[in-house]
Amino acid sequence: MSYINCTKKIALVDCNSFYVSCERLFKPKILFKPVVVLSNNDGCVISRSNEAKALGIKMGEPYFKVKELIKKNKVNIFSSNYALYGDLSRRVMRILKTFSPNVEIYSIDEAFIDLSFLKEKEIEDYGKKIRERVLKWTGIPTSVGISSTKTLSKVANHIAKKEKAGVVYLNKDVDEKLKKFPIRDVWGVGKQLSKFYIKNGIDNAHKLKIASNTWVKKGTNVLGSRTAMELRGISCINLELHEEKRKNCCVSRSFGNKVADLQKLEEAVTTYCLNAAEKIRGDNQVCKRLTVFIRTSPFNKNKKFYSNTITIDLPIATSNSIEMVKKARSALKKIYKPGFFYQKAGIILSNLKDSETSEFNLFSPVIEKKSKKLMKAIDYTNMKYGRHAISIANAGISKRWKMRREHSSGIDTASFAYLPKVSAS
DNA sequence: TCTGGGGTCCTAGGACCC
DNA sequence: TCTGGGGTCCTAGGACCC
Numbered sequence: 001m002s003y004i005n006c007t008k009k010i011a012l013v014d015c016n017s018f019y020v021s022c023e024r025l026f027k028p029k030i031l032f033k034p035v036v037v038l039s040n041n042d043g044c045v046i047s048r049s050n051e052a053k054a055l056g057i058k059m060g061e062p063y064f065k066v067k068e069l070i071k072k073n074k075v076n077i078f079s080s081n082y083a084l085y086g087d088l089s090r091r092v093m094r095i096l097k098t099f100s101p102n103v104e105i106y107s108i109d110e111a112f113i114d115l116s117f118l119k120e121k122e123i124e125d126y127g128k129k130i131r132e133r134v135l136k137w138t139g140i141p142t143s144v145g146i147s148s149t150k151t152l153s154k155v156a157n158h159i160a161k162k163e164k165a166g167v168v169y170l171n172k173d174v175d176e177k178l179k180k181f182p183i184r185d186v187w188g189v190g191k192q193l194s195k196f197y198i199k200n201g202i203d204n205a206h207k208l209k210i211a212s213n214t215w216v217k218k219g220t221n222v223l224g225s226r227t228a229m230e231l232r233g234i235s236c237i238n239l240e241l242h243e244e245k246r247k248n249c250c251v252s253r254s255f256g257n258k259v260a261d262l263q264k265l266e267e268a269v270t271t272y273c274l275n276a277a278e279k280i281r282g283d284n285q286v287c288k289r290l291t292v293f294i295r296t297s298p299f300n301k302n303k304k305f306y307s308n309t310i311t312i313d314l315p316i317a318t319s320n321s322i323e324m325v326k327k328a329r330s331a332l333k334k335i336y337k338p339g340f341f342y343q344k345a346g347i348i349l350s351n352l353k354d355s356e357t358s359e360f361n362l363f364s365p366v367i368e369k370k371s372k373k374l375m376k377a378i379d380y381t382n383m384k385y386g387r388h389a390i391s392i393a394n395a396g397i398s399k400r401w402k403m404r405r406e407h408s409s410g411i412d413t414a415s416f417a418y419l420p421k422v423s424a425s
Numbered sequence: 426t427c428t429g430g431g432g433t434c435c436t437a438g439g440a441c442c443c
Numbered sequence: 444t445c446t447g448g449g450g451t452c453c454t455a456g457g458a459c460c461c
Contacts, residue, residue, distance in 0.1 A: 039429035046429070062428040107461045190459050221435060250431055299428055
């Protein structure tokens with residue numbers, strides 16, 4: 001088989017410091033200032049502007065550890081606002097789809113685009129056009145990496161970001177570039193794999209490229225060898241062009257303050273369960289299995305750690321909030337232990353199926369029909385009048401356990417007043 | 426005092442079957 | 444005393460991603 005005549009061209013478009021860029025849209029004053037966005041509960045730093053990176057603030061670092069540094073350097077802080085980021089993400093993706101019929105939305109801030117239809121000499125300019133259009137129409141800056149496989153386009157994108165080059169087309173001097181590319185930064189090589197590779201003398205991407213395939217496969221797994229193949233320019237990871245429905249649905253949160261009593265945990269688990277049920281109904285799915293988990297903080301060495309999880313198989317696949325909440329609460333009671341200060345709880349719905357194809361409820365078809373109507377009404381009302389306009393009493397009213405968000409910009413792109421102005425010229 | 430959340434895939438090992 | 448062998452399916456846990 002020849003790979004020469006069917007060389008693919010794949011672009012990876014990645015938004016620069018995406019969450020920070022989203023917040024900046026509404027506060028142009030902070031455009032060249034250091035900015036960070038914090039995770040839920042204002043726990044960790046999850047997005048940094050270049051200026052913040054230059055200060056030495058690391059990705060994923062706990063906020064309290066860099067609080068002083070942030071204060072001293074007047075870094076702008078935001079609590080994360082996923083409604084806003086999701087909305088802007090959809091706008092960016094819509095624009096990317098104007099450049100190729102084959103786009104894989106890989107995450108909230110990046111997409112792979114098949115550009116194989118382009119001629120060699122057109123590629124760099126096309127990449128530039130993509131950046132320009134996204135920036136002009138949304139205000140979000142991006143980096144574009146282009147190469148013959150997904151893994152190589154990831155490398156190209158990485159280089160584009162690092163060199164602030166905008167667009168990098170990786171098609172020549174590939175080996176030289178790979179020699180300078182740390183193994184840890186290769187897509188698919190995480191903490192454990194890079195440890196293993198470095199132990200065996202493979203500390204950059206090029207060394208993995210020239211390693212024996214049987215050795216790689218033996219020492220890792222099929223994914224490891226796929227990565228090595230892709231570095232050689234042999235495409236093994238296809239673009240996923242059709243959005244698959246999710247197979248699991250998890251809703252979990254850390255608490256703003258530690259929670260000790262069962263009732264508050266019940267409120268939290270009920271709320272998460274309602275959210276999760278709404279999510280799968282939105283995808284026309286039902287679940288057959290439900291997992292509840294609770295845990296204390298793994299970081300507090302002075303207090304005893306407790307973590308437990310319980311999984312329940314439902315007799316009939318369902319998306320009925322009320323049924324699910326009942327199960328979740330009785331499950332929680334089985335794993336709850338008094339005397340601990342819980343830091344996090346969550347719910348996982350699994351064995352998800354399309355509601356149409358799922359088995360018919362033989363025992364109570366009438367009730368099932370009725371409950372579907374009820375759920376629809378609830379979802380509609382909540383959509384129209386705001387989340388949890390209708391809830392159930394068990395979810396609690398005061399919600400003192402809920403998370404901290406002290407630095408929220410409060411921007412909601414669903415409200416018209418906040419829409420960014422863009423020039424159409 | 427304070428450490429995110431939501432996914433996917435792979436593998437080893439157990440249960441079960443003939 | 445000697446205690447098969449091969450297959451499938453499922454699950455928990457680990458590794459990875461953003």
